[in-house]
Amino acid sequence: YFTVKxxxxxxxxxxxxxxxxxxxxxxxxxRSSPLFEVNEERFFKLINSAFWGRRKQLISALKKSPFISLKKGFESCDFFNKNKLVRGETLDLTSFYEMYKELETKQFFM
Known part of the structure; x- marks a missing residue:
């Protein structure tokens, strides 16, 4: 929503x-328009879920989220295969968007 300087x-x-x-x-x-076209509710739930577990790896935090169903099949996600040990606090907005697109495409949102 904003450019930060x-x-x-x-x-x-x-x-x-x-x-x-x-x-x-x-x-x-x-900004005159959003940086990315997303379902805002799902996108913000994804970001909130990434920070649920303090100092937890991203995949562990998301597995506990009531908004995302990663119980089965998350191994097929390219994002998680490339970022196995990543933590939510290390991701930039573009990385969250890439993860969002893949989770949305593969219908992992509840």
């Missing part, structure tokens, strides 16, 4: 109480 960093010493990390100021510019 990093503007500048802000030192942690600029805050009270001092946090453990520095911050970054970003600029959000609305």
């Amino acid at each position: 990093s503007l500048f960093d802000v030192s942690k010493t600029c805050f009270k109480p001092i946090p453990k990390i520095d911050s970054t100021v970003i600029q959000l510019t609305p």
Whole structure:
């Protein structure tokens, strides 16, 4: 929905109480149209499901999702064969879209 641009960093010493990390100021510019054509409900359920298990591998988190049926047949998915050990937090938006397309095509969404 937005184009994100990093503007500048802000030192942690600029805050009270001092946090453990520095911050970054970003600029959000609305897009005229979405980056990808998706079923928004399913796409966001996929992204939420990828983050259910803290520090879990993606396939483990998705197997527990009530929105996606990976009980049988996920081995046939090219995305998972190429990304066996990936975690949700390491994926960019394009990777989520590629995974979404394959799950949608193979009818894994419930």
